Amino acid sequence: MATAGTGGAALDPGGGAAHLQPSALVTWWTILRTSIEERLVYRGDFALGTLMRFLPLVTQVFFWGAIFDALGAVSATSTVAGYTNNEIIAYYLLTQISRAFSSMPNLSNSIALQIRNGEIKKFLVQPVDLIGFLLVSRVAHKLVYYLVAVGPFALVFFLCRGFFSGWPEPHIMLAFLLSLVMSFLIGFFLEATFGMIGFWWLEVSSLLFVYMLLNFFFSGHMFPIDMLPGWWGTIVRAVPLQYLAYFPAAVFLGKIQGTALAWGLLYQLFWVVFFVVLCRWTFNRGVQHYSGYGG
């Protein structure tokens, strides 16, 4: 049957779509694939953004070199708070890997923005889990980032190989990889939780600013947190931020071993579960509070 303005095609009157029980794996794979395709659209901006992340590396190498020079610790075995110059540079390089997993650029802001402008409605009316969708999208972003960054990372680590004392043992390497995966999960669920606060506050930029400030110092991004003395060190080691940068790097460098390593991984797992639950709880409460802004 044809109608005016409708192209003259027919519609199957019994056109109720046959619904399969969707295979969760295929569904999430399709979401991942689509997210990767979307990520690859703005290739210029993406490539530049990825490469520019390596600039701070150079400044840090000079920065720590200057500190050791100023302290007169010129010998290869001289230490500052238990770290040699080489170990500090190696540590800093490794935190770049940690942060490549745990940092979530624009995640919280984009969630809050979608709440504010109403874009989030599509996730509420479709049979898809918003948090799962965001997680898979973020995995896609990370995969594309690693694809582009693996070359520059390899080059930088090759050029800086003199700062390392060699490859860690296999079980340390395994623990390092495990801690990286968990640092990704903590970073994701923590920042997604901040985004969900947008259900109440609408704008979370200032909250994020405070978080980023704390993160910068207490995740070990700037310096190894075991340098912090006394009660400062105790506090920082008790909060989860250390798992975003310090912990994986310290594991790779062999600063945490044996029982301490096992406990460290268990604590990290605890924080993963904690933030998964907190994020889900905040989302569920937030949706109840949601007013469907933005028309």
Next chain:
Amino acid sequence: MAIIEIEGLAKSYRVYQKQEGLLASVRGLFHRTYREVSAVRGIDLKVDAGEFVAFLGPNGAGKTTTLKLLSGVISPSGGTARVMGFVPWKRENAYRRRFALVMGQKNQLWWDLPAQESFRLHQQIYGIEPAQFDRRRDELVDLLQVRPLLGQPVRELSLGERMKMELIAALLHSPEVLFLDEPTIGLDVVAQHSIQSFLRHYQQIQKVTVLLTSHYMKDVAALCRRVVIIAHGQIMYDGSLSGIVDKFSGHKIITLVFPGDAVPGGLSRFGDVLEEQGPKVKLKVDRNGIAEALAVILAQHTVDDVSVEDPPLEEVIAEVFSLANEQAEAVVARP
């Protein structure tokens, strides 16, 4: 049989009342005044399967809020609603697979990717069997004549083209209930007509239940037999489109054509003279006075032609909206 059942549905918001100026902004950091706004005030409504119902009302009347409640986007402050037996705000997947919401002002497709990628994603999310998906997508794409645009990023489509893609995405899983929130807003006349034709055709064939909000009377007239007027969060009218005029318009329009070029004087005593272009004159006359006015005019004057019509629907609805707004303002102003 009712597919949508609403009883006493209510939704109120707490809205921040910001005073003008910088000082007030600073003050607002420490102390804020809120106002309780009742967007929907105890609506009762039943919609049978296969009905195409229009929600009309002035801006802020509660139309879109009602659709948001029925699609589970927000939770109510009171009352109950069931759509196909489901409580919408529980957001069960079994429910979400059986309805669709299309918002004229909100994009649900992936902005930077071609629409066909979003369609494929919908296939997975809604669990549509592949052969069925291909057939249905092709049908909808051909009906809306957008096949050449499938590979084009959504951001590069015109508003009308984008809305067609939105409709396809929303209909791929053959929803039994379709909520349309101003689907033709901002579209040119051609695109509006195209979407209207499609929706009419689709609804006739698929017998889907549709709730539509629109400010375009042409949408409503073309598509809906039943109209619900919401104003100030309450239902003011529920019936046919033509019944609106009978209920809300207290007058009719008498058009008289006199011989020659002149229009006789004294006609204003029968009603308002809306238009006077000799030899033709249009009078707005109270419904109860039509017979008497015509009898007197025809007895006193020679008339070449006469017609009695209802006022234009848009005009009546505008009057209804205006009345509703005045009532709402009166309620707010009341101490």
